[in-house]
Amino acid sequence: MSPYKKESHFRSIIKGISWRIVATTDTILVVLLVTCLTGECSIENALKIGLFEFIIKLAIYYFHERVWLNILKKQATTNKEIVYKSISWRFVATSTTFIISGIVLKSFNEVALYIALTELFTKFVLYYLHEKAWLKLPLGRIRNFFLGRK
Numbered sequence: 001m002s003p004y005k006k007e008s009h010f011r012s013i014i015k016g017i018s019w020r021i022v023a024t025t026d027t028i029l030v031v032l033l034v035t036c037l038t039g040e041c042s043i044e045n046a047l048k049i050g051l052f053e054f055i056i057k058l059a060i061y062y063f064h065e066r067v068w069l070n071i072l073k074k075q076a077t078t079n080k081e082i083v084y085k086s087i088s089w090r091f092v093a094t095s096t097t098f099i100i101s102g103i104v105l106k107s108f109n110e111v112a113l114y115i116a117l118t119e120l121f122t123k124f125v126l127y128y129l130h131e132k133a134w135l136k137l138p139l140g141r142i143r144n145f146f147l148g149r150k
Helices: 009-037 043-072 079-105 110-135 141-147
Strands: none
Touching (some): 009 043, 043 079, 079 110
8 A cells, every 4th residue: 555645746747648648649630530521631730739739738737637636635536526527627628629729720610619529528538537547556656666666
């Protein structure tokens, strides 16, 4: 059993990076799907949106993690807590996706909206699964790994 009682800032950062890898991959695929279906297919725009999201949402994710830790005074561990946390993240993240997509595509039209709405569903499931996977990694495990402890 780990002697650590709460999630460290370092763990939140690593967790954020792992989430951004999953989420950015999904974003790029969603942007390609939506833009290709609307006849405006562009790998360049998909990569731009993905890159901007990776950078911007990594910071937002970290703060979202820390806020939830302060609210719950622990990690979200129950299905109910994880669902509420997932809903709050999707509200923030979907809004951010719409804004980033609108800026990159130079229009806050239905394409940007379709990207955000499609991602709303794909990312809700992915985020929930990501949270459940991170619960399998005990507190302190990342610190110990990087500090060379057993």
